[in-house]
Amino acid sequence: MFERLFVTSFFFQGRSYRIRFMRYKGRFPAQEYILEMDEKLRQPLLGALRHFADHGRLPSETRGRWLQANYSTLYEFKVQRHRILGFLDSNSMILTNGATKKNVKAQRQDYDAALAMRADYFGDLQLDRHQQR
Numbered sequence: 001m002f003e004r005l006f007v008t009s010f011f012f013q014g015r016s017y018r019i020r021f022m023r024y025k026g027r028f029p030a031q032e033y034i035l036e037m038d039e040k041l042r043q044p045l046l047g048a049l050r051h052f053a054d055h056g057r058l059p060s061e062t063r064g065r066w067l068q069a070n071y072s073t074l075y076e077f078k079v080q081r082h083r084i085l086g087f088l089d090s091n092s093m094i095l096t097n098g099a100t101k102k103n104v105k106a107q108r109q110d111y112d113a114a115l116a117m118r119a120d121y122f123g124d125l126q127l128d129r130h131q132q133r
Contacts, residue, residue: 007121008094014053018092024117030084033098037082045079052077052093071111073118085114087121094121 008020009028021031034042048063052075058064064077075093077084078101086095096117099110 008092011095012050012053014050014055016056016091017053017088019049019053020092020094022094022096022117022121024096024120029097029117030086030095033082034084041079041082045077045082045084048077048079049084049093049095067111071115074111074114083110085110087114087118089121094118 007023009023009031010018010020011031012019021028034045037045044063048058052058052064058077062078064075066072067074067076073087075086075088077086077095081101082098083101084095084098086093088094096114097110099107101107102110
């Protein structure tokens with residue numbers, strides 16, 4: 001399968017999945033969000049990411065879950081009020097963005113941003129494959 005190294009940054013290789021940060025508009029929003037988190041909150045989140053990479057799921061929805069309805073292609077990793085969003089591409093979890101849990105309207109905007117990033121990622125992938133022919 002075509003590796004998208006130019007739009008992702010490798011973070012962790014587990015037994016089930018790779019964890020990658022997505023580059024979007026010249027930045028890595030999820031990575032930046034995680035680095036700005038307080039160390040006491042960052043460590044449990046990184047542990048959840050590693051557990052997902054190794055086991056393909058988390059033991060409890062309190063640390064992460066697949067979203068529902070229009071957002072069902074997105075996975076949400078959680079620690080307290082912090083959220084990191086991502087999606088699967090083959091054997092990679094691509095982390096898109098992070099946000100603090102807010103009201104429903106603001107949370108939908110965070111989800112919509114992740115969906116837009118996902119659409120750009122797969123749109124670029126189709127374009128790349130077409131150009132290689």
